[in-house]
Amino acid sequence: MTKMNTPYLAATQRQTDVSPEEWAARIDLAAAYRLCALNGWADGTATHLSARVPGTDHFLINPFGLLFDEITASSLIKVDMDGNALSQSEYEINFAGYVIHSAILAARADVTCVMHLHTDEGAAVSCLEEGLMPISQTAMLVCDQLAYHEWEGVAFELEERERLVEHLGPHNYMMLYNHGLLTSGKSVAEAFCRMWRFQRACCIQLMALSTGRPIKTFDYAARTRTTEVGARIGSPHTHAEWAAFRRQLDRISEDYKN
Template identity: 40%
Template sequence: MATAAVQKTGMHEAEWEARQQLAACYRVFDMLGWSEMIYNHITLKVPGEEGAFLINPFGLHFSEVCASNLVKIDIDGNKLDDNPYPVNLAGFTQHSVFHRHLPDAHCIAHTHTTAGMAVSSVEGGLKPINFYACNFAGQIAYHDFEGVTVRTEEGQRLIANLGDRRIMLLRNHGILVMGRTVPEAFIKHWALQRACEIQLATAAMGTPLQVSDDVVAVHQRDLFKAQVPGGPGKADFDAMVRLVDRTDTGWRN
């Protein structure tokens, strides 16, 4: 299938594989309830093409994204293919600044999940009060809400606030995660979303128990011992793709 698509479109094999993996990620996000109408974005750098990345076509639901309808644009927002769909300016403005300045930010995901927006909208943000939240203690950057992200000058502040971290809660706005691979970005988002969901549930029950700094340090040190070989998130992501394939394989086209 990949070879036929490559021959038909003229694109190189690495780009088609990247397109399929990103399209699968959109379908996984939708399956897990992380879609937001036709909004939000997951972007991925095109292998071997400096400054080029893939983004979802503006107007399609996550469940409609497939490998062939992803839009390829350059770092300045110019289309690099003949895709008829437009690109959401808010998605381009936010994602392009990170792709431009961060060599390791190959995949970037931004969502408006209920739990992510709720935790980003309270004083103190995510707190180390559950297993998953302890994964992220000391590793989350925060950026104040400035309205819809369509102004390029906000990019400077986004980069400054992110610093050397690759996970950000956009205050009053939602989740932003970056990964060296699609599976890594996926597993970061999954764990952060779970942490936020559990924080909401805990807050509804009473006063949360906060995990001490010493225990958090041990937890983060030992996390790698519970990981499956293959790279961060690979086994998890592959399992979710298998679930998507049980109902729809159209994302591969």
């Protein structure tokens, strides 16, 4: 495995100038960026993950222009719900990122973290009329909690926020048709672990369809039991999963904590 070094640290936010809670949120979110890079889920400088600064209406998001494997706790930009940058940075934020993330964080008090990605497999499945097909166990953990949002072009229009919120409803998984994947959660851990399952389900679907062979039928009661398990997966479970992912990252490099 390649060791991930940060060639250029756009460190702008000193740890001593923010609350311990904000610094912890910065480290958690930076870890999520690095894990996305590690898993090949990044799309250059496009796409974005956000986390609410605990106890505030502000959120952290990536500086536009850094790759995911360059993100550090100190380089994340804090913005308010109107898109004003509250951290000094030589970088702007991605406006489409602001539109998508501010919509969900403002409307859903239960959500702390939003992840939006254009993974190869997620974007490919988002182009299918059927969307995510409940054909694998992994997909069944996701499919009954999955919302869909019609493509409206690059999310540069503030009006789209209304539809994003309406379509997501109370869910934490959303497929953005012809575009990509979105998850949310009450922690970075929850949003990341949901994205893990969502992405895996898309990979399995594409591989199964690529064989051109008939899809195996399954027992409907087992499907129902599995979708119920998917709905119950929450913090205690994802806390352990996230800790394991963080250890994996720390074995490679801890410079995301800078």
